Amino acid sequence: MSVRIDMAGLRPEGVAVVPSPLAELCMALHVLAEPGHHPGLRGWATGVTAGLDPHVADRMCEADFLWRSTYSDVFTPFAGLPGDVLPGGTLAEDLDLLDKLTDEQFVDAALEFTCTLRYDFQAPNFLASREGHARALGVAASRGQRQLRFTQRLLDDPPSVRGWLRRFLEDCEEAFFAGIWDKLRPQLTADARHKTELLRRKGLAEALAAVSPAVRFDEPTGQVVVDKLIEGRIASSGRLLLVPTSLGRPHLNVLHRHGWQPLLHYPVSVPEPVRPASVEELALRMTALSHPVRMRICRHLARSAYTTTELAQAHGMTAPEISRHLSVLKKAGLVTTRRRGRYVQHQLDVAVVARLGSDFLEGVLR
Incomplete structure (x- = not known):
C-alpha cells in the first residue's frame, strides 16, 4: 500500500525543501x-504542560482533534495557495x-x-452542501x-473560528513555542540545505532516499511513492x-489533498528507542496483527x-466483519x-504496540 504522487512535468526548481514554523507548531x-507517540519527548511535554497558563491549556483542549488524531492541513496553508508559495520564515508569516x-x-x-471519504477525492462543499x-x-x-460544538460553530461562522485559531496559535508561540523554535530552526535549516544540495547534485531520487527509507522516486512512472498503510494518489x-x-x-505525513500541492512533512531527528516485547506478547500479538485488514484498522x-x-x-465492510x-x-x-x-x-493502545517494536509502530503512525 502506498501514496503515489504523479510528478509528470516536474521542473528541477519545482521541488523545494523549506522548514515551516506553523507545521512545526502543529507537531x-x-x-x-x-506524548505516548513520542517517548523521547515526554520530559519536554510534561514540562510545557505543567507551565501552561490555565487559559491557554483550556483552549488547547477545545480543538485538539485538529492535531491529535489528524494533522489538519490548516497547518500547511502554503500548499493550498495558487502559485509557487513557500512557508514563511516566522509564525506570523505562516499565519498570514x-x-x-x-x-x-x-x-x-x-x-x-469528520471525513470518511477518500482524502484525495474532491470533497463536498461543506458550507453549501446540505448533505x-x-x-x-x-x-x-x-x-x-x-x-460537535466546534463543527457547528465552524459551519455557522468560519471567520469567527479562523480568528479564534489565529489568536490561539499566537498565544502558543508566546507561551512555549518561540523558545523551542529558536532551538530547532538551525537544525531544520541545515537539513533543508543538505536536501537541497542533494537535489542539485544527485537528483530527486537521492534526495527522497535521504528524506526517509519509506519514500522513493519511481523514475519509469515519474511517481513519488510513499510506503504507508493507506492508498492515495494525486497528480502534481x-x-x-x-x-x-x-x-x-x-510520523511521516503526506499531504495529498485534492486541489492542493503535494507535501511531505518528514522527521529529521534520530529514532527513539523502544523496549522489546516478551516472547509471549510477541507470539500473541503478532498473530492478531497477521491480517492486513487488522493492520489497517490499527492505523485508524x-x-x-x-x-x-x-x-x-x-x-467498505459490514459492522459484523x-x-x-x-x-x-x-x-x-x-x-x-x-x-x-x-x-x-x-482505540489502539499505543504503549502496548510500542513494546512490539518501533518498526510496526512507525508503520501504523506513518
Whole structure:
C-alpha cells in the first residue's frame, strides 16, 4: 500500500525543501496531546504542560482533534495557495498565509477529522452542501460534544473560528513555542540545505532516499511513492514541497489533498528507542496483527477513537466483519474500548504496540 504522487512535468526548481514554523507548531501540539507517540519527548511535554497558563491549556483542549488524531492541513496553508508559495520564515508569516485560504478551503481542511471519504477525492462543499453539512455534524457528534460544538460553530461562522485559531496559535508561540523554535530552526535549516544540495547534485531520487527509507522516486512512472498503510494518489502540477520536522518522528505525513500541492512533512531527528516485547506478547500479538485488514484498522485506531460503524464505512465492510476483527485485537490486548453516551469507541493502545517494536509502530503512525 502506498501514496503515489504523479510528478509528470516536474521542473528541477519545482521541488523545494523549506522548514515551516506553523507545521512545526502543529507537531508540538501533537506531542503535547499524544506524548505516548513520542517517548523521547515526554520530559519536554510534561514540562510545557505543567507551565501552561490555565487559559491557554483550556483552549488547547477545545480543538485538539485538529492535531491529535489528524494533522489538519490548516497547518500547511502554503500548499493550498495558487502559485509557487513557500512557508514563511516566522509564525506570523505562516499565519498570514493561513488567512489567505478561502473559507471553503479552511472549513474543508479543518473538518478532516469528520471525513470518511477518500482524502484525495474532491470533497463536498461543506458550507453549501446540505448533505455534507449533515454528514460532518453526524460524524462530529459520534466523536463527542467538543467536536460537535466546534463543527457547528465552524459551519455557522468560519471567520469567527479562523480568528479564534489565529489568536490561539499566537498565544502558543508566546507561551512555549518561540523558545523551542529558536532551538530547532538551525537544525531544520541545515537539513533543508543538505536536501537541497542533494537535489542539485544527485537528483530527486537521492534526495527522497535521504528524506526517509519509506519514500522513493519511481523514475519509469515519474511517481513519488510513499510506503504507508493507506492508498492515495494525486497528480502534481510540477510542484513538490518537502518540510522537515524535529518533533515529528515516527510520523511521516503526506499531504495529498485534492486541489492542493503535494507535501511531505518528514522527521529529521534520530529514532527513539523502544523496549522489546516478551516472547509471549510477541507470539500473541503478532498473530492478531497477521491480517492486513487488522493492520489497517490499527492505523485508524492509532490516531483516534472510532466506532464500529465508522470503521465499517472507512474500510467498505459490514459492522459484523469489523467487530470480528476488533475482537481479535482486543483479545490480544492491543485495543481498548470505552463508552461515550450511546457510542462505543475503540482505540489502539499505543504503549502496548510500542513494546512490539518501533518498526510496526512507525508503520501504523506513518
